[in-house]
Amino acid sequence: xEWPLHHxxxxxxxxxxxxxxxxxxxxxxxxxxxxxQQVRWVGGVDVSVRGDQLRAGIVVYDCAxxxxxxxxxxxxxxxxxxxxxFLSFREIPRILDALPxxxxxxxxxxxxxxxxxxxxxxxxxxxLGVLLDWxxxxxxxxxxxxxxxxxxxxxxxxxxPVLWRGQTLGMAVRTRTDVKPVWxxxxxxxxxxxxxxxxxxxxxxxxxxxxxxxxRWAAQWGVFDVPDGEDETADERG
Numbered sequence: 001x002e003w004p005l006h007h008x009x010x011x012x013x014x015x016x017x018x019x020x021x022x023x024x025x026x027x028x029x030x031x032x033x034x035x036x037q038q039v040r041w042v043g044g045v046d047v048s049v050r051g052d053q054l055r056a057g058i059v060v061y062d063c064a065x066x067x068x069x070x071x072x073x074x075x076x077x078x079x080x081x082x083x084x085x086f087l088s089f090r091e092i093p094r095i096l097d098a099l100p101x102x103x104x105x106x107x108x109x110x111x112x113x114x115x116x117x118x119x120x121x122x123x124x125x126x127x128l129g130v131l132l133d134w135x136x137x138x139x140x141x142x143x144x145x146x147x148x149x150x151x152x153x154x155x156x157x158x159x160x161p162v163l164w165r166g167q168t169l170g171m172a173v174r175t176r177t178d179v180k181p182v183w184x185x186x187x188x189x190x191x192x193x194x195x196x197x198x199x200x201x202x203x204x205x206x207x208x209x210x211x212x213x214x215x216r217w218a219a220q221w222g223v224f225d226v227p228d229g230e231d232e233t234a235d236e237r238g
Contacts, residue, residue, distance in 0.1 A: 044210025057218030129188025
């Protein structure tokens with residue numbers, strides 16, 4: 001399955017050039033309505049690390065049936081070591097290796113990481129979305145920048161704007177009562193309210209089901225084919 005690239009660029013760049021790429025690509029991010037109630041195939045994207053090796057795990061989650069219906073993985077060396085604010089330069093090359101191995105194209109990708117809730121508005125979900133020109137949502141486990149507009153209530157479904165330098169960059173979303181929130185932000189071709197609604201629709205525990213499944217898949221080093229019927233719904237509480 002082909003995924004044409006837009007605005008392709010090298011990955012192994014000095015920090016100043018990588019920053020310039022981010023500043024350039026941020027202008028291509030678009031916020032567009034997403035009919036999240038009608039979305040059926042939701043992709044989950046996560047990357048695991050072992051030394052200087054990376055494994056990208058991508059799943060396609062069927063929201064109607066509540067199960068994973070496709071998955072793909074790719075392993076290889078990191079293009080650059082991790083640098084705060086430049087995660088996408090380390091991880092996206094392996095994600096791009098894995099995507100063509102899918103048999104079913106997801107309608108939207110939920111990415112473990114930030115979208116525009118980033119110092120240069122170009123976190124991994126935004127960077128990936130602009131390169132693919134595909135709907136993406138950033139779902140992160142901790143904030144990178146910003147502060148809550150108000151205290152977050154303990155009940156599932158509460159969502160609070162994350163503000164930074166006078167802008168709303170994302171939402172802190174309580175996906176499960178009395179559990180830590182996730183940080184949701186636009187990646188590309190989705191509005192923030194639609195991104196929040198989709199994340200809540202896909203969540204039973206703290207992380208949305210597509211990302212939970214991608215996290216487990218990304219951890220299965222050396223495995224590229226899973227027999228039909230393997231459990232994809234094991235609990236990961238908290």
